[in-house]
Amino acid sequence: MPRRAAEPPADAPGDEADPESVARKILLDQLSMTARSRRELEERLARKDVPEEVATRLLDRFEEVGLVDDEAFARSWVDSRQRTRGLARTALAVELRRKGIADETARTVLAEVDPDEEKAAARVLVRKKLRSMRGLDEQVAVRRLVGMLARKGYGAGLAYAVVRQELALQDDPDADC
Template identity: 65%
Template sequence: MDERPAPDWLGDVTLGVEAWAGKAPSPSVEPSPPSVEPSPPSVEPSPPSVEPSSRRRSDDESKPTRSRRRKPRPADPADPKNDPEPDHEAIARKILLDALTGQARSRKELADKLEKKEVPAALATRLLDRFEEVGLIDDEAFARAWIASRQPGKGLARRALAQELRRKGIDDDVARDALDEIDPDDEREAGRRMVRRKLRSLERFDDQTKTRRLVGMLARKGYGAGVAYSIVREELSLADDDGAGGLVPESDL
């Protein structure tokens, strides 16, 4: 068995560690490895768990995003506020044509609509005159059509019809000419029909109460007191074989 000379650092722990670390000159005889196991190599920490999500976020950012805002509604061409340089005449003409679609209008009604839309007064007057020239506005025809629809259907008398035409802006002379076309017999017959219908709901009342209520109804429809009382008396006479007993004197109505 070969005997090798002992290294200089043998027995000295400090020298042995330095020699093992390479700080002391290596001996001629290779030292045996130290009994202390070397510490395991440091392991690089794994990347944080938030990295995948951040990677996905960066990937998402690279993709084009879609706007979730609603598309604006198309502007109303009839509203002057939606056009920096609106064509007032075209807008006003459209307002008039829309208003006249499906029904006749008086000039006053159309003028009110233009004023509400802030159409300049001079332009409104010029267009209204033009519409009258071509027959699209005709207060006389409007008054006759209004009477023809309201007098038989609603049973309105001349006085009530005159008030409605005045509210529509119809001139008094124009309204009077149209009202003169009403046949007095037609007006009276319309009142009689209303009284007959109303009598069905007044059967439990005495003649005096019936008279007051029926005459009041006719008065609200524009009938004068004398005409209303006459109509009611005739209808009660037809409905009651005993005649007109219990009628309220005309002076008390």
């Protein structure tokens, strides 16, 4: 039985397709899955050997019509990562930089993060983690909880304050911290 040649992936440039239509298909496929930053899309097009001038022209056009919007992407990313992972502004800034978001855009979006919501998120993270730390020495618990918050981008001052308050509440639920 003769073997059939494997078909190239749908977004792979072929001999018969012009680079612009290939790039447009790649962009639309990528954006149909989830929002992406311009740099992520540029990197994807480069991996698929789309000529740089074609990629730039198409990305500019996609920005004009609102399909590629780094500021909207950054807002969505920040909102999602705060809700699902409890990340603080510092960690979010690092993630946005990795996604190719300009520092100015990241600063604008991160300035909108409410410090009270950030503190509330830290409290939720600590309360969740405390459930699995019953019976541990208090110093060990403090160290682990502060370390967990630090990895999520919280500053040492806020981390220690939240941990101490939550530990006090755990010891005395009637305490008002």
